[in-house]
Amino acid sequence: MAKIEDKPIIQMRGVTKRFGKFEALKSVDLEVATGEVVVLLGPSGSGKSTLIRCINLLETYEDGEIIVDGIRVEEGRALRQVREEVGMVFQAFNLFPNLTVLDNVALGPVRVRKMSWDAARKRARTLLERVGIGEQADKYPIQLSGGQQQRVGIARALAMEPHILLFDEPTSALDPEMVGEVLDVIRGLVDGGTTMLLVTHEMGFARKIADRIVFMEAGEIKEIADPDIFFTNPSSERARAFLDAVLNH
Amino acid sequence: MDIVSTFFNIDVLVRYMPLLLEGLWRTIALGFLSIVLGLIGGLVLAMGRLYGAAPIRFLVIGYVDVFRAIPVLVWLVIVYYALPFLGIRLSPFASAATALTMISSAYTAEIYRAGIEAIPRGQFEAGQSIGLSTFDLMRDVILPQAIRIVVPPLTNNSINVMKDTALASVVAMPDLLKQATQAQALAANPTPLIGAAILYLILLLPLVRLVAVFEKRLGRSARR
Numbered sequence: 001m002a003k004i005e006d007k008p009i010i011q012m013r014g015v016t017k018r019f020g021k022f023e024a025l026k027s028v029d030l031e032v033a034t035g036e037v038v039v040l041l042g043p044s045g046s047g048k049s050t051l052i053r054c055i056n057l058l059e060t061y062e063d064g065e066i067i068v069d070g071i072r073v074e075e076g077r078a079l080r081q082v083r084e085e086v087g088m089v090f091q092a093f094n095l096f097p098n099l100t101v102l103d104n105v106a107l108g109p110v111r112v113r114k115m116s117w118d119a120a121r122k123r124a125r126t127l128l129e130r131v132g133i134g135e136q137a138d139k140y141p142i143q144l145s146g147g148q149q150q151r152v153g154i155a156r157a158l159a160m161e162p163h164i165l166l167f168d169e170p171t172s173a174l175d176p177e178m179v180g181e182v183l184d185v186i187r188g189l190v191d192g193g194t195t196m197l198l199v200t201h202e203m204g205f206a207r208k209i210a211d212r213i214v215f216m217e218a219g220e221i222k223e224i225a226d227p228d229i230f231f232t233n234p235s236s237e238r239a240r241a242f243l244d245a246v247l248n249h
Numbered sequence: 250m251d252i253v254s255t256f257f258n259i260d261v262l263v264r265y266m267p268l269l270l271e272g273l274w275r276t277i278a279l280g281f282l283s284i285v286l287g288l289i290g291g292l293v294l295a296m297g298r299l300y301g302a303a304p305i306r307f308l309v310i311g312y313v314d315v316f317r318a319i320p321v322l323v324w325l326v327i328v329y330y331a332l333p334f335l336g337i338r339l340s341p342f343a344s345a346a347t348a349l350t351m352i353s354s355a356y357t358a359e360i361y362r363a364g365i366e367a368i369p370r371g372q373f374e375a376g377q378s379i380g381l382s383t384f385d386l387m388r389d390v391i392l393p394q395a396i397r398i399v400v401p402p403l404t405n406n407s408i409n410v411m412k413d414t415a416l417a418s419v420v421a422m423p424d425l426l427k428q429a430t431q432a433q434a435l436a437a438n439p440t441p442l443i444g445a446a447i448l449y450l451i452l453l454l455p456l457v458r459l460v461a462v463f464e465k466r467l468g469r470s471a472r473r
Contacts, residue, residue: 056377056378058374058377058378080380080382083377083378083379083380084379084380086378087378087379088374088375088378090371090374090375090378092371094369094371094372094374094375095375096372096375096376096389096390097394098390098393098394099389099390107379107381107389107390108379108380108381111381111382111385111389112379112380112381112385156375156379157378157379159379160379160380
């Protein structure tokens with residue numbers, strides 16, 4: 001395990017998110033330490049994705065505050081600074097179909113870090129090698145399998161050298177035989193010291209890589225626990241019922 | 250007098266062809282300028298509509314609604330005959346170009362907006378998540394995808410603008426139609442009008458075909 005520093009890199013206090021009258025997040029408090037790997041579990045609709053999407057303000061929130069690396073997450077000048085530091089991997093990949101795989105990865109460094117295309121593409125190739133698809137660099141996303149596309153998505157996020165990586169159900173849209181290759185890549189990132197928040201339904205994987213499990217239901221955090229304790233002896237009745245449902249079928 | 254010598258009188262047509270071609274050239278110049286300016290103006294309006302602050306958004310909505318509602322001929326006549334009272338005196342060509350551009354911009358703005366809104370939300374989110382500015386997001390990600398969607402309706406709109414140039418004859422601009430009516434009066438024969446109609450068709454029929462080709466190609470790639 002990477003060394004976890006005590007200073008929280010993410011602080012969420014009383015974060016409340018409403019869609020109309022529906023409260024998707026109900027006054028959520030959460031602190032994440034630098035280098036920590038946090039896995040969010042819970043039934044669908046419990047607010048896990050909404051929570052991590054608030055961290056780079058893809059979702060706005062009505063109440064409370066989120067501080068990322070000392071910067072308040074809100075509309076305005078500082079927002080792009082936050083987004084430069086926070087990488088995101090999406091369930092539906094969201095690769096840019098009009099760009100080659102290589103340029104999908106190089107675009108951020110060129111536009112945001114003002115790197116030259118040559119330098120950014122060279123680095124993009126290295127990153128694509130690292131996620132095991134160097135030979136696909138000059139194809140377009142549509143020519144790749146789902147698992148390959150998601151690895152491009154991870155390389156694209158890594159290209160910005162983020163301090164924090166958010167994974168929003170990165171394997172949920174994949175055919176079962178491709179889940180493993182993506183999980184392998186994610187596992188390879190764990191010891192790199194990057195803070196990670198991961199929403200997933202892969203329970204075995206969660207237990208292996210998480211420093212802490214955050215269990216959510218109905219827009220609230222019901223339990224925060226060490227993974228071994230969470231999976232063997234959860235303290236909340238809700239978590240017990242959830243684990244029964246997902247593990248014994 | 251038989252039909253051929255009345256409507257398809259070769260002598261008359263040959264005699265007045267230089268006059269018609271002069272008009273055709275002005276029609277093309279006016280149409281081309283108004284189309285290009287309308288494409289640029291519409292993009293600016295669409296950006297204001299989608300990403301501007303609230304007052305800008307409402308101004309754009311008002312502009313787009315008004316200029317889609319007002320008849321081209323009415324607005325053209327206002328620009329040419331009414332603006333001089335404010336001390337703004339434009340030539341027939343400038344009046345027509347101004348009026349056509351202002352109205353075309355309103356239509357193209359709506360086309361761009363629809364094209365941009367057809368791009369999945371995930372594309373915007375992915376661009377934002379790597380820290381792209383709105384400008385870079387548009388240039389590198391959204392507009393290159395939207396352009397494929399908007400080319401057929403933009404070509405359609407361009408055809409309409411080119412056709413509407415004929416209205417400029419009302420403000421004494423010697424465009425193709427004006428030259429043709431003049432030639433008809435001089436020759437006391439309607440052949441020049443038929444000639445003008447044929448020239449309009451030669452100019453616009455290929456564009457109409459082009460839209461059909463674009464739409465077919467877009468339909469194919471959408472099914473892929």
